[in-house]
Amino acid sequence: MGLRPARTCRSLNKVAWSRFSKKKPRKSFVKAMPHNSVQIFHMGAKGMEYDRQAELFTVHDVQVRDNSLESARQAVNKYLEKTILGNYYLQILVFPHNVIRENKMVAGAGADRIQKGMRQSYGRPTDRGARVHARQAIMRVNFFDKHEETIKEAFRRARGKLPGDFKVKWS
Numbered sequence: 788m789g790l791r792p793a794r795t796c797r798s799l800n801k802v803a804w805s806r807f808s809k810k811k812p813r814k815s816f817v818k819a820m821p822h823n824s825v826q827i828f829h830m831g832a833k834g835m836e837y838d839r840q841a842e843l844f845t846v847h848d849v850q851v852r853d854n855s856l857e858s859a860r861q862a863v864n865k866y867l868e869k870t871i872l873g874n875y876y877l878q879i880l881v882f883p884h885n886v887i888r889e890n891k892m893v894a895g896a897g898a899d900r901i902q903k904g905m906r907q908s909y910g911r912p913t914d915r916g917a918r919v920h921a922r923q924a925i926m927r928v929n930f931f932d933k934h935e936e937t938i939k940e941a942f943r944r945a946r947g948k949l950p951g952d953f954k955v956k957w958s
Contacts, residue, residue: 790914793950795857796887799848799918805887819884821912821951823855823885830864831876837929841938842880842956844924849951850916851925853883859945863926866941876929883915924956925949 806816860879867875887893888910893902919925927944939955946953 790854793852795916796852796916797850797949799850799920799951803918804888804912805884806954807886816940819912821849821886821915822890823883823915824857825860825879828879828882829858829877831867832873833876835874835876837876838915838932839935840927840929840958841942842927842958843942843945843953844921844922844950844956846906846921846952848918848920850887850918851881851883851949852887853915853917855949856881856883856917856925859948860926862944862948863928863941865938866944867928870937872931873932873933878927878929880927881917881919881923881925883917885916885918886912887914887916889913892948894941925953 788855804816806814808815850920856879860877864877867877881947890910892907917925928938928941933955942953942955
């Protein structure tokens with residue numbers, strides 16, 4: 788069984804479950820934290836003086852799963868490394884804190900004798916997500932003026948990997 792569709796966990800109208808404490812584990816809502824898919828938050832050449840900056844931001848409130856964020860990061864970084872190697876600085880601005888829970892259901896013959904339906908349906912932690920509010924940027928690229936078309940194409944590739952509507956802000 789693979790991942791559930793993004794439509795099942797992209798809205799922010801559910802309760803956030805993010806309390807995880809290493810020092811006081813009895814106080815934790817989440818006993819075992821799922822691993823984070825996003826490991827790298829800064830890519831490219833950091834110390835240079837760039838001319839321009841572009842941010843990818845969301846239009847509406849949305850929850851972005853960590854694997855979606857990671858695939859968007861990889862798509863942008865791979866394209867920029869291939870085209871303008873060493874002439875950009877990419878930064879991921881959100882961190883997936885929120886724990887996504889799932890009440891797994893069994894389908895097939897005899898499944899009604901195995902599970903309890905919605906009784907005790909708290910669910911198990913399966914994934915992590917970043918709660919992103921409207922007009923909040925999720926990634927930023929610093930670049931030189933001559934590479935604007937390349938950045939547009941890179942963000943177009945990233946938007947295909949993310950749930951919801953995203954736009955680019957230039958500065």
